[in-house]
Amino acid sequence: MIQRIQSLFLLASVILLSILMYNPFASFIVEPQMAKYTLGVFGLSVVDGSTVEKVQSIWFLLGFIIAVLLISFVTIFLYHRRLLQIRLCVLTIVMLVGLQGVMYYVVYAYGENLNSKPSYNLVFIFPLIAAILNFLALRAIARDEALIRSLDRLR
Numbered sequence: 001m002i003q004r005i006q007s008l009f010l011l012a013s014v015i016l017l018s019i020l021m022y023n024p025f026a027s028f029i030v031e032p033q034m035a036k037y038t039l040g041v042f043g044l045s046v047v048d049g050s051t052v053e054k055v056q057s058i059w060f061l062l063g064f065i066i067a068v069l070l071i072s073f074v075t076i077f078l079y080h081r082r083l084l085q086i087r088l089c090v091l092t093i094v095m096l097v098g099l100q101g102v103m104y105y106v107v108y109a110y111g112e113n114l115n116s117k118p119s120y121n122l123v124f125i126f127p128l129i130a131a132i133l134n135f136l137a138l139r140a141i142a143r144d145e146a147l148i149r150s151l152d153r154l155r
Contacts, residue, residue, distance in 0.1 A: 006085075006144070009137035010076045013092075013130040017069045021062075025124040026107045028116040039110055039118075041065055061106060068095045072134070082145045089138040096131035103127065 024038035024045075036047045043057035075088045103124065111118045 004079065004140070004144075006137040006140035007076050007079065009133045009140065010072055010089075013133040013137070014069060014072045014076070016126045016130045016133070017065060017072065020123050020126045021065055021069070023121065023123045025103060025121050025126075026110075026118045027121070028111060028114050028118055030114050030116050037110075037114060037116075039107060044110060058106060061102065064095075064099055064102065068092060068099060071095070072130070075137075082141055082148075085141050086138060086145070089134050089141065093131050093134045093138070096127045096134065100125075100127040100131075 021041050024040035026039040028037040028039070029035070030037065037055070038045050038047055041058065041062050042054070044055045046053050046055055071088055071092050075085055075092065078085045078088065107118045107120070107124075
């Protein structure tokens with residue numbers, strides 16, 4: 001039921017989270033060596049010219065994003081079970097806000113370890129945008145459920 005507006009909101013959320021997976025969300029420049037580090041879902045990497053070398057992995061962040069991505073994707077296809085869809089949207093919103101907090105903490109921690117000030121990329125706010133899109137989908141699903149219940153009362 002991809003033509004429903006809530007499905008489009010959820011699909012946009014899935015697209016934003018998949019873009020987040022493959023782009024770094026913060027970068028650091030360490031002063032003495034002028035080394036550039038990028039921080040993404042897969043971990044901290046040092047960028048040296050055209051080569052990228054992974055320094056440290058962040059598997060828990062990758063697992064967290066994959067879990068949110070799968071729940072959002074499955075929610076699209078549960079249009080026949082609107083109450084479950086509403087519950088999964090609420091769960092996804094909570095997870096996305098938590099993901100944003102975890103990402104901020106990881107960037108802060110790596111900034112302290114590298115003694116460098118982070119430079120955030122646009123991708124860093126994608127979990128918040130995805131949470132807003134999930135909230136809009138939640139409102140549309142609740143509106144559909146209210147419409148169905150009102151039609152059942154008329155019968």
